[in-house]
Amino acid sequence: MVTKRPRRIGWFDSVVLRHSARVSGFTHLALNCLDILTGIKTLKICVAYKLDGKEIDDYPATLKELNQCEAVYEELPGWEEDITKAKTLADLPENARNYLKRISELVHVPLATFSVGPDREQTNVVEKVWQNN
């Protein structure tokens, strides 16, 4: 973070991610800060919004509609284990692996990397992104 202005924190919002993946043509996701979720018993992912009682899949164009939206959540079991030294998906607890898998499914984009801490060594490659090497 660069501007150091106050932030509001929420659960992973797959409606936002599907929108940005679509308008930007994501071929891969680089998922950061997985370690921050360690120790939370039940994790939630926002899978859709509800507007006027109906589930919508797209991201509203107006702030008026956005303010009327309600988040629809799915719950996943969390993990307790320290994951900051994980190098591969296999090193992660099953619940962390499932969390990543579900995000990738909901966004319809495969993971390129997942990070378990701020250091360069804590970013792990799942899939190559450079075609040359």
Place this chain on the structure above:
Amino acid sequence: MSSIVVVGSQWGDEGKGKITDFFGQDADITARYQGGDNAGHTIVLNGKSYHLQLIPSGIFDQEKYSVIGNGVVVNPKSLINEIDQLKKDGISTDNLRISNRAHVIMPYHILLDGLQEKKKDAKIGTTNKGIGPAYMDKYERIGIRIADLIDKETFEEKLRSALEVKNELLTKIYDVAPLNFDTIFNEYNAYADRIRPYVIDASYLINNALDEHKNVLFEGAQGVMLDVDHGTYPFVTSSNPSASGAAVGTGIGPNRIDNVIGVCKAYTSRLVKVPSQPS
């Protein structure tokens, strides 16, 4: 050739710097394509931390080019400060290249940024760096580009006519003192002399590198949800962080982008000052 765009998928604090640095290890060119010194990242190198707001992170490797594309708006004062800071630490900036078509942030842009925000009922949370007003001038066709700045005659002519419009705005609408032509002209001429050695047609450089099968990384600032077209308008930035912005903002065809990496956090965070998300 191989090229990737690294872009934030949320509201710009996803840790793009880290991912850019990570994939940048294999890049021959790192290029910025939008935004200005309202972005930035911290890089830790040999125990010392560097905070760059404008210069892409490729600067630390002399084998690589670090490019500021035409879609970026450049505050020359910030740019020179960054160059000086790097040089002081013994880091060469010989591999820096600046597009001759990038627009220049002028003192009246910075002044107007604050004045315009004050007048708005719903504050958009500007960083007060003159970025939005510089883009306004670009689209109003009264902007000053790097190529104009480094040609003294052209600069004098363009500054004179732009300043006439801006001073009218400052005095008649915002009721503040006008800006002095000579002060700006002299200050910016000195900047021009410092910047000139780095200025090129960046599109040419990048396309040639792709032809030679080099790796090019396009580095997006802010995030897709702050894109002026696709974000949570009007609480957005004044440019296109979305991956398509990389094509226009550096002068390559969209068919030259191989992969687009959306950087995200495992959760959501955004500035408190803007309207809430359902989640």
